[in-house]
Amino acid sequence: MKNMRWLGVGVLVVVLAACGKQAAEPAAAIPVLVVHPTTQDGQAAAAYPGEVRARQESPLSFRVGGNLVRRLVDAGERVKKGQLLAELDAADYASQAAASQAQLAAAEADLVRARDDQKRYAKLAEDQLVSRSALDQQTAAFKAAQGQANAARANLAVARNQA
Incomplete structure (x- = not known):
């Protein structure tokens, strides 16, 4: 019985020794050549084109371009749907909307004149x-003025949306 115990203990020691992990040898260091860029006497520094990009980019952006006036959240903050994140300078777009308003006023004035001319020519x-043919010419001018007024209205709507 004593021999059985010693035999069992011996087998247990052998089994436990077999389960142990051997330390892997560290990989040998690979020698590399390091060169620090410098300029040589009489030569200008070399410039190479390139593009610097962030590791992570967001596909979100403003619908229009412009200068960033305020940033209301920082990187990593949680935001809610519909929350204002940043604000652009709207001065250029406000000017563009005012110019579109003036173009619409001019197009509507031309439309009124063309409509009156067409009515006069119809009576004549x-x-x-x-x-x-003179009446057809005035009718065509009236339709063209209508088209220009419609285009000016659409441009004004786009300019107001951007502003």
């Missing part, structure tokens, strides 16, 4: 005092 054409 009924009395056969002007030719049919």
Whole structure:
């Protein structure tokens, strides 16, 4: 019985020794050549084109370009849907909206003039005092003025949206 115990203890020691991990040998260091860039006498420093990019980029952006006036959140902060994150300088877009408003006013004035001219020519054409081609020309001018006024309205809507 004593021999069985010693035999069991011996087997246990052998089994436990087999379970142990051997330390892996560290990999040998690989020699590398390090060169620090310097300028040589009489030569200008070399410049190479490149692009510096962030490791992580967000696909979110402003719908219009401009100068950043305020940033209301910092990197890593939690935000909620609809929360204002940053603000752009709107001065350029306000000026553009004012210019679009003026262009709309001019286009509407041209539309009124073209409409009146077309009505006058229609009455004169009924009395056969002007030719049919002159009336067609005034009708075409009226339609063109309508198109320009519609385009000016659309440009104003875009400019206001951007502002």
